[in-house]
Amino acid sequence: MGEDSASGGLATLASTDPLAPGSATSGLPLYDHNLVKEYILNILPLLLGSTDPQEVSAIQELFQFPDVGEKCRRFANDPQTPVLYVLKEIADAFPDGDSGLDDSAVAPEVAGPCIAYNISHDLTYRPNHVGSLALIKRASVLDAGQPISHQIQVMNLPGPAVLANPYEALHAYIHHAVGPYFNAFVAAKQKSAETQGQTSYVAKRDEKDAKTGIPMAKKKIAELELSLLHLQQNVEIPEVSLTIHPVVARAVEKARELHQRVSVDDVDSGLLGDSQFLNRLQGDVNGWIKEIQKVTKLSRDPASGTASQEINFWLSMERALEKIDEQLKSDEIVLTLDILKHAKRFHATVSFIADTGLNEGMDKVAKYNQLMKDFPLDELLAATDVEKIRDALHLIFNHLNKKLKLSPYPVRRALPLVEAISRDLNDQLLKVLGSRRLMSVEYGEFERVAAGTEQVFLTWDDQIKEFTNVAREVTRKRQERFLPIKIHPAHASLQERFTFIRQFRLQHEQLHTTIVKVMQSSALDYAPMVVEATEIDSIEEVRLAYESVKNIDVLDVSPEGTDLWVSAETKYNERVARVENQIISRLRDRLAMARNANEMFRVFSKFNALFVRPKIRGAIQEYQAQLIENVKDDIRKLHDKFKQQYRHSEAYHMSQLRDIPPVSGAIIWARQIERQLATYMRRVEDVLGRGWEMYAEGQKLQSDSVSFRKKLDTRQIFDAWFHDVSKKELSVSGRIFNITRNRAQGNSLQLSINFDAQVITLFKEVRNLLWLGFQVPHTITNIAKDAKRVYPFAVSLIETTRTYRQTIHKIQRHPEIASLASGYINDVHQLITRAINLRWDYFVNSFDPQAHASHLTGGNYPAAYSRLSLGTLDVSENEHVVFVREFAQVVGRFQEKTEALITIYADIATALQEIATCSYDRSTLETILLRVQKLIDRLNLESFANLPAWVQQLDSRLEDVLVSRLRTAAQIWTSTFTADLSDSATGRGNSSGLSSYDTKSRRKRKMGSHYGEPRPKLSSSVHEIRIRNQVMFLDPPLEHARTRWYSQLHEWLAIVCHLPRIQSSRYE
Known part of the structure; x- marks a missing residue:
């Protein structure tokens, strides 16, 4: 597609000039059609002609025809004529209207004087058509005030004389011109809107259009391109036209005119016995068999070409066989075969259908097309982003796996079909990703695209696994010969390259981010030690290093593309090495200044994103070993804590205080240990960096951590509890x-x-x-x-x-x-x-x-x-x-x-003991008894049952105690009385010289076991023997003494005998 200026130069296709008003009825002067002639004469030799003098002469002779000027005038000034075609034809090769030009038509360069040019408002497509130019007006009429090159678009359209398949040219226009032009315009418009920060109504409207109409337009353009590609790639199925003998043709035509069914009787009876006529018919039938076999025996190698070619081949084959079947059912063919049967030529008719292989072919094609019909390959080829590619893969393999079980399509052909789908996937990924400059876009956008692309590859792998299982199952059910189910994806190299590029950009982003973060924190925390110019150089050095790979086509996996990438990566690594040396110096300085292990962990956590770089990792291995040992010690302590078991831990006792049941407490305890373990493992990552599991030390720690986590798996505790509870059959029921x-x-x-x-x-x-x-x-x-x-x-x-x-x-x-x-x-x-x-x-x-x-x-x-x-x-x-x-x-x-009863009874029992042991004194005994009575009164007030009977029993016990005390008191009084008499007698005869000690000892022996008890104080009485009137008498008499003694005894016993009895009803 292109156009030329009036001076002969080609003008670009893109133009944004507004439509120029003007027509014959607008009041403006008519445009000079000679300018159109001049413009055509300038561009025609370049775009459609050649340097051959004869062709140049033919171009000049073009405008000698009288109607050419009128067509140019109409094109320039008539709004109803938007286009003008310049046609180039081979004038003497074929007559007009002939359509029998084969693929070896003579090119214009060798045609010599046979070339002719013509101008028309309508485009025709003839076998002798070499090519044409389409001149398209941008406005309704041409404007004399503007250059003609700004008002006309020119398109070069090849003809069948030089290009048997026009789909190739149309596909090239859409793929290389229309599609890229539309995408470039949309991208520029969106970028301009983002740069200018449009907020107007127009901007919002454009944004809405971008969200609705533009994606749909992109899809339609992609679908058009895909359709043209399919038409271009189709394997041409030869069209079979069975020749009919004129006699048969006339008989059928006559029967149709008479509106009756044709039969052998409609043929001249003389011809039915003519061997020459019959031999001719038999020859025609044999020719039919050969022609039909050209189609039924036609096949293609699925390993070559694309998946769409394989699909379209079988769909086209079905249509071709249906057309053949329709011809075989026509009256002409049936009549021919009936004539041969009538003539007993059975060897030509009996095996006719079997020899053609038509039925077998139609059955085979129909079964194969259960798979090929509605095959969603177009969803993949028309996808405009990686998300649609992923969705298309799901659709394709869902269809393939489902239909492969129903259709007898051979697994041996299905394998190369899948590989062809892989080639289509590779091409579509290159097409979608190639429109983005993967090394130039922002990392966030790149990571979004990379994640989507990675999902495409993962989807392919998952679908291939499922397809492999289906293929093996189908092979086993069909009892086919063993076939290794193995797919060689064409996109494997692209996938490997893309994974490498993603990792490369990740490492670069980590390097850049860490440098910025570390330098900023260094400037704040260690300002006296940092030279700002050096910091700026580090960041700038990383940026310049990335510039060396920024403009490389990273998706080019060819040897040449790989060499370009290796060279650019080498330059990048040379610059980054200088930055790494500076980072190592800064890192070692900060580690040396750390006061304890925790500060070292903080330093490592800031730099750990760079530990994937071997040079940096090697420079800090001594510190890594020290901190890893600290982490190991912490993990060992966790192991020891876990070995103590939950029931012997402090957490168990605290859980009991918080009313946490044992199983839940054990799970909480295990999760606490698991969280602590995760914290320690994060420290390992801080020290060794991402991918620490790949190092020897990291692998051991990871293995131990995984084993420990299995022991900490709380699911096992829950399952054991559930199993135990299920066996117990607990319920809330019954009395x-x-x-x-x-x-x-x-x-x-x-x-x-x-x-x-x-x-x-x-x-x-x-x-x-x-x-x-x-x-x-x-x-x-x-x-x-x-x-x-x-x-x-x-x-x-x-x-x-x-x-x-x-x-x-x-x-x-x-x-x-x-x-x-x-x-x-x-x-x-x-x-x-x-x-x-x-x-x-x-x-x-x-x-x-x-x-x-x-x-x-x-x-x-x-x-x-x-x-x-x-x-x-x-x-x-x-x-x-x-x-x-x-x-x-x-x-x-x-x-x-x-x-209360126990307390009261204890007080009463104590009182009883006190009565049995207290001093033999009336006031003391009365005080104790009064206390007991008050306790009984309390029992009475509180309305205890059976109180009178219980008090009576208590009174009996008290009576026993007092009787015992009374018996003892009598014995004491008797002993005291006896001892006093002895003392009196001894006192009168004290002349023997006995000591007072002997007197006391003798008194103790007389009192016996009651020594220490309070003794009564007996008052002695003095009796005088008097003689009065020579009568000797005792004064006072002995009866008086005996009376005093009895009186003192009664007083001594009255201490108990006169005590009041306890009562249960003093309140009644």
């Missing part, structure tokens, strides 16, 4: 109370709550496991939900029952108070009797515990229920809720009263 036997107490019956404590643990485990992100099965979750509903009631009942049992055990240890507490025991028994048939089902199925949570506030602390009154119960409440609250209240009161 609330349960009667069991306690082996520790001699198989005595014991009241308990029929609620498995493991269900409570299950509810807590499920709650925590869901928080930890585990998927707990619905069966277990439902049980946990049931447990959650009854949990507050169950805990309250369990604690209340435990309190009841403990209180009963206390009473059993203090049987003296059992009768007093029997009233409260009976209250508990009555409640238990009333609720013995209550079940958990209501709480599970219909009750919401949160609505009544306030009623169970003190469920875990029975003493708190002493503040509640049974009279405050709401009788409208549910029976179960009322019972739970009443049971807790009654047992709480029972516990409280029992504790």
Whole structure:
């Protein structure tokens, strides 16, 4: 495509001049058609003619025809004539209208004087057509004020005389001119809009058009290009035209005129016996067989050409065979075969269809075309970006894998077909990626394109795996001979190069980013040590190094392209090496200034992106080894911590304090260790850089880390818990109370709550496991939900029952108070009797515990229920809720009263001991008895049951104690009295000289075991023997002394005998 100026130079195709107004009716002067003639004479020798003098003469003779000037005038001034064609033909080779030109038509250079030129407003396509120029006006009429070269576009169109297939030229126009021109315009428009920051309405409209119309236009252009390519690549199936004998043709034509069915009778009976006529017909039939076999035996090598050629070959073959089949069913062919049958020429008719192979060919082609029809290859060839290429691969292989199972298309042909698809993929990737300058675009944009391209390659690999499996399965089912299923993708070299380029750009981006980051942080933290000029040189050096590879066609995998890349990469590496030396110096300085391992880790984390570079990695190996040892020590400590097991760790005890169940606690503990391990492994990456797993030291650490992570896999803990729970078949059902036997107490019956404590643990485990992100099965979750509903009631009942049992055990240890507490025991028994048939089902199925949570506030602390009154119960409440609250209240009161009884009885027992051991003194004994009476009064006030009987028993015990004390007091008084008499007698006869010590010793022996007890103070009486009137008498008499002695004894015994008795009903 091109155009020339009036001086003979070619003008460019692109032009943005506005349409020039003007026509014969606009009032403007008509354009001089001679200028059009002159323009045509200037461009015609260059674009359509040659330097041969005879052809130059033919061009000059063109305008001698009178109608040529009129056509030029009409083209210049008529708005209805937008185009003018200049035709070049071979004048004497074929007559006008002949269409029998073969592929070896004579070229214009050897045609000599046979070449002729003509001008027309309509384009014709004749066999003798050499070529033509299309002159297209940009405006409706030509404007004399502008150069004609600015107003006309010129297109060169070859003819069949020099190019048998016009699709090649049309494809070249679209592929090399129209498509690139449109893409360049769109790219320039978008870049201009971004540069100018358009915000106007027009800019927004253009942006909207770009998002809607432009992509569609690109797709349509690509589809047109693809269609032309398909037409160009099609293998021509020879068209079969079966020759018909004139006699047969006339017979069929006559029958048609008579509107009757043709038969052998319509042929002259003389000819039916004419051997020459029959031999001619038989020869025609044999010729038909040969012509048809040219099509039915036609084949192609699928390894050559493109995938579209293979697809179009079989589709075209089906159409050709259908046309042949239609001819064989025509009246002429049927009549010919009937004539031969009538003449007994069976050897020519019986095997006619079999000899042609038409039926077998049609059946084969129809089955093959189950695969070829609707084959979505065009989606790949028309794709305009890598995302559409990836989607196209999915469509192609989904179709191929599905249809290959249904169609008998040979796997041996399918393999080269897939390789042909790989070649198409390679070409399409080059086409899509070639429009981008991969080394010049911003890294973010490049990475986006690279990620999409990588997805294309991964999609190909995945689809090839699936295709391989399908091919092997189909081969096995068809019982075909073993065929190695192996694909040699044509895009392998491109994929390898693209992966290398992606890694190259990544390393360069890491180098550039790290240099900028390190230099900036160095300028802030170590300003006195940094020379700014050197820093600027480092960044600039990296930029200049990249310039050496920026303009290389990196997708050119040919040997020449590879050599260009190797040369550019060498220049890049030479510049980068100088930058690496500076980085090494800066890195070693900062590591030397680090005060501890943590600061070294921070330094390494900033530079670790560059450790993939061997030179930098080798320079800091000594520091790496030191820090890696630190990490190993930390990991070893984690191993030791894990070996201690969760139940022996501090975390276990802390979990118990936080009410975290054991399985959830173990999982949390393991995840904590796993997170710490991940932190240490990130430190390894900070030290060794990305790809640390590839180093010998890194491989060992990675292997140990993977093994340790498997041990830390919390899924195993969860699965073991799930398996254990599944076997237990836990549920919340049955009666609330349960009667069991306690082996520790001699198989005595014991009241308990029929609620498995493991269900409570299950509810807590499920709650925590869901928080930890585990998927707990619905069966277990439902049980946990049931447990959650009854949990507050169950805990309250369990604690209340435990309190009841403990209180009963206390009473059993203090049987003296059992009768007093029997009233409260009976209250508990009555409640238990009333609720013995209550079940958990209501709480599970219909009750919401949160609505009544306030009623169970003190469920875990029975003493708190002493503040509640049974009279405050709401009788409208549910029976179960009322019972739970009443049971807790009654047992709480029972516990409280029992504790009070034990305390009171202990005080009474202490008082009894004091009475038995206190001094024999009236006031002391009365004080103690008064204390006991007050305790009994307290029991009376608190309305304990059986108090009178219990007080009577207590009184009997007290009486026994006092009788014992009285007996002792009598003995003491007697001993004291006897001792005093002895002392008196001894005192009167003291002349023997016995010491007072002997007197005391003798008194001790007489008192015996009661020595130390308080003794009564006996007052002695003096009796005088008087003689009065010679009568001797005792004054006072002995009876008086005996009376005093009895009086003193009675006083001594009255200390006990006059004590008041304890009473149970002083308030009554």
